[in-house]
Amino acid sequence: MSNTETRPAEMRCGGEAEADRPADVEILTARDVPLGGPRAMRVRRTLPQRARSLIGAWCFADHYGPDDVAGTGGMRVPPHPHTGLQTVSWLFSGEIEHRDSLGSHAYVRPGELNLMTGGHGIAHSEVSTPDTTVLHGVQLWVALPDEHRGTERDFQHHVPHPVALNGGEARVFLGTLAGVTSPVRTFTPLLGAELTVSPGARLVLDVDPAFEHGVLVDTGDVLAEDTPVERAALGYTAPGRTSLTLTNRGAAPARLILLGGPPFGEEIIMWWNFIGRSHDEIVQAREDWMKGSRFGEVQGYDGAPLPAPELPNAPLKPRGRVR
Template sequence: MSNTETRPPELKCGGEAEAARPAGVEVLTARDVPLGGPRAMRVRRTLPQRARTLIGAWCFADHYGPDDVTGTGGMDVAPHPHTGLQTVSWLFSGEIEHRDSLGSHAYVRPGELNLMTGGHGISHSEVSTPNTTILHGVQLWVALPREHQDAARDFQHHVPQPVPLDGGEARVFLGSLAGVTSPVRTFTPLLGAELTLAPGAVTTLDLDPAHEHGVLVDTGDVLVGGTAVQPAELGYAAPGRTALTLTNRGPEAARLVLLGGPPFDEEIVMWWNFIGRSHEDIVRAREDWTNGTRFGEVHGYDGAPLPAPELPNTPLKPRGRAR
């Protein structure tokens, strides 16, 4: 998915040592962002934000729907570029057609992971299909470490099987949880899983204490480690936890997305759809996209590629990892 903001913020983040934090869960609220398309489908963006720019290597989280595409027009994101990251597409309902400059033509469907690597440069388009009535899901980005920031283009597809939990189940699309490990390749240790909890269920997950974690609530009246986290909010748990208890207090099933990974200690600069290590990296990437080099072509999309926004006139302002 593209960041279609016409004036995207320029962020420099990570690279600072983690200080000791309280044991409580920090609640992050989302902001509404227009995604684009004929009637501007809106998404709820939880990462990045001023309070926190990264959770492990997870650097971007959009949560959208349930969206009735007959009223909004659905998703129609024209070809656009990425550098220095992996995109993680995960749906709860609906279907999205994906095309990229690697030549991949695939569909994003509920419970199926599509992971695209855009290291040195890739471009892709995303369009909800005519089969879609209700579009609902998350789009996530992962920052690549310096040694892999120019990795080759790649596309992976995986269908995780449900794993039982106390009062629910998990679908582990990245990393390891509840005794299962995803086969999908990443460049840093990561955890990504969809969790569902029955009404009144209480489940405790074993965690890697070296990792920090985020729980994005899609539906339900949920406690994360004893802290209430509302739908569209994200509960952040700092490193040091060996377990996390999740409670569904409501009369309906709850659905959550669990993200995790070791703190990302490198500084990155993120602007529009690019991740680099300096302002100059971003300038070069933008020039290459504008000039039609480096990112390849997306075939089969009916329309012009997205133009790059104008870069800000002010110098890049450092933004460190929240303490």
């Protein structure tokens, strides 16, 4: 998915001090962002923000729907570029057609992972299919570490099997949880899973104490540890825990996305759809996209590529450490 903001902020992210992180659950509330056009489908963005820029290598989290495409037109994101990251597409309902400059032509369907590696540069388009009536899901980005951020472009598809838990169910699309490991390649240790928590259930998960975690609530009356996490909010926990307790206080199943990874030890600059390490690197990526080099061509999309926004006059100052 593209960041379609017309004036995206340039942010220097990362470098939060481990000792400064709170021990309790920190709540990150979402902000609404239109996904282009006057009738735009709106997404709820919890990462990045001033309070916290990354969770592990997870650097971007959009949660959208249930969206009636008859009213909004659904998703139609023209070809656009990415550098220095992996995109993770995960749906609860609907279907999205994906095309990229690697030549991939695939569909994003509920319960199926599509992971695209941008590396040095890739372009792709995303369009909800004509049969889609309700679109509902998450779009996530993963920052590539410095040694791998120039890697070759790639595309992976995986269908995780549901795993029964005591009080719910998990679909582990990245990393390891509940004895299940995803075969999908990442460049830093990561955890990504869809969790369903049964009505009234208390779900206790064994987690890696080296990881920080984020619980993004899609549906349900949820507690992370003893802290309420509202729908579309993200509950953050610092490294050091060997277990994570999730409670559904409601009368219907709760659905969550669990993200995790060791703290990302590098600062990154994120602007529009690019992740780099310097302002000049971002400027070069934008220039390459606008002149049609480096990123390749997306075949089969009916329409023009998405132009890059104008760069700010000067880079913004680095974000402060989390206190």
